Amino acid sequence: MIYLELFYTFFKIGLFGFGGGYAMLSLIQGEVVTRHNWLTAQEFTDIIAISQMTPGPIGINSATYVGYSSTGSVWGSIVATFAVVLPSFIIMLLISRFFLKYQKHPVVESVFQGLRPAIVGLLAAAALVLMNEDNFGSPTKDLYTFIISIILFITAFIGTRKFKINPILMIVACGLAGLLLY
8 A cells, every 4th residue: 555655646746846856855845744754854854965965866866765765665666766757757758749849839938938937936945845943953952053054054055156166065065064063
């Protein structure tokens, strides 16, 4: 039964996860943490960190990890990964036949104009989902952890945005800072 739930859940996420893996994060979090309780918020955050550091798309990596964690078997990983990829595969097969022919059509251009802001909103929602007490601590419970988390966040944001530091290097640097400071 868990395999059917995994398939259905990740098929839905794959079907409605416009904008790629980062846009899927809020959908994945809502399903696996809030709705099904397959993972805690802390475990979900760990998945994001691991999925960032491993090769491949973050949405697929997350599905693989959740599938394994929720079932304790490789079959769970296979089911979740297949389910999250299947909608995109089907849609791309259908769209590719018609997109090149109709890409300049006003209706198609209007649809893409509407999708762009929605995708940015989904990415912002994914970022906001991760801005919680589990990731930053709380100023009332542990001020030191909270301050260090805010400093690391600001440093990573400015480093990648303004100074164009490679995100992988930034992840490694923040991981080392966490090892030393926590």
